[in-house]
Amino acid sequence: MNHQTINLSILSDEELAHLAKMGNQDAFTLLYERFLPTVYARVRFKIPEIDVEDITQEIFIAMLRSLHSFRSESKFGTWIRAIANRKIADYYRAKSVTQVDEPDYENTASNSQHDQAEQFKQQDDLASIQHALTQLRQNHQDILLMRFVDNMSFSEIARQNGQSLEATKSLFRRSVAALAEKMQEDVLEND
Amino acid sequence: MTNLTEDSQFNDRIAEFTDMVLSRNKDIDMNDSYQQDEFAKLQKTILQMKKAVQLAQPDASTSARIRKNLLIARNKSNYPIQNSKATNQKRVRFFAIASSFVLLLLIGVLILPMGSSDVPLMGAADGISPLEGIILVAGIILIAIIIWLNRQR
Numbered sequence: 033m034n035h036q037t038i039n040l041s042i043l044s045d046e047e048l049a050h051l052a053k054m055g056n057q058d059a060f061t062l063l064y065e066r067f068l069p070t071v072y073a074r075v076r077f078k079i080p081e082i083d084v085e086d087i088t089q090e091i092f093i094a095m096l097r098s099l100h101s102f103r104s105e106s107k108f109g110t111w112i113r114a115i116a117n118r119k120i121a122d123y124y125r126a127k128s129v130t131q132v133d134e135p136d137y138e139n140t141a142s143n144s145q146h147d148q149a150e151q152f153k154q155q156d157d158l159a160s161i162q163h164a165l166t167q168l169r170q171n172h173q174d175i176l177l178m179r180f181v182d183n184m185s186f187s188e189i190a191r192q193n194g195q196s197l198e199a200t201k202s203l204f205r206r207s208v209a210a211l212a213e214k215m216q217e218d219v220l221e222n223d
Numbered sequence: 224m225t226n227l228t229e230d231s232q233f234n235d236r237i238a239e240f241t242d243m244v245l246s247r248n249k250d251i252d253m254n255d256s257y258q259q260d261e262f263a264k265l266q267k268t269i270l271q272m273k274k275a276v277q278l279a280q281p282d283a284s285t286s287a288r289i290r291k292n293l294l295i296a297r298n299k300s301n302y303p304i305q306n307s308k309a310t311n312q313k314r315v316r317f318f319a320i321a322s323s324f325v326l327l328l329l330i331g332v333l334i335l336p337m338g339s340s341d342v343p344l345m346g347a348a349d350g351i352s353p354l355e356g357i358i359l360v361a362g363i364i365l366i367a368i369i370i371w372l373n374r375q376r
Contacts, residue, residue: 064293069281158279212264215271
């Protein structure tokens, strides 16, 4: 079993998806482990914290259900990102919510006051980025998430969006500038 | 033209800075970097974004919980991954049986009329022997079963 897992770990996402389609449970588990961090972070940036776990789970269940329709010629990362985006859109359609909730400080466990203060600050930083990000135009949100969360290179993003590398870098810069602007606005509003 | 080139260079610098930030594990000290107004502002945002992504990762307990729930959901339902091996085996078995029937039917249709032409059977309808009749009925039933199974899938 262990030997099999070691062998599987050298396979590409697409090869794992093919094995998972054939019923290989270890391949599915490995795919889950590879994509949980990016899927979770993507959802975390788009959806109120309280629902992040449920939506992440729904995305993986949807992946499980539609794995048979995945074609190995396409990139698995692109495919699962499309599922994630669809689920996030479904969430907002069903709930008709548009804003990310404030972080739930009461449920944050901590050992000392200093740790707690640090944790609150970190949660605050995350919440302010989340809030600013959700206010951006869709293409600005997309490129920031692709580069920071999905860890795609600029060339990969350019290929995915059907743009030149120059245009992609320009869009990225404008997106970072828009994010900085929104965060500044939020700070001024809160003051 | 100069503005365009400067703009493009600025885009490249922002992209390079992002690549550098994301490829390093340790935090980057802002004092080490350029301090031009616009560039510094974007650098700060890039660093904040990287930190936010690190904070947005699931912890071990969340990861385990999602995985456990996913396994429960998978076991409760008949998702393809769970039963794909069994389904494939069933499909192979079904096609083997179906092919055998079709083959039998073909043999019956092609060979039997030649053998039965000399000896007419008592009580048989004109032009068709009882065996041919049975094979014909079996064939019709088989086709009906195949259509029904295809609809079920």
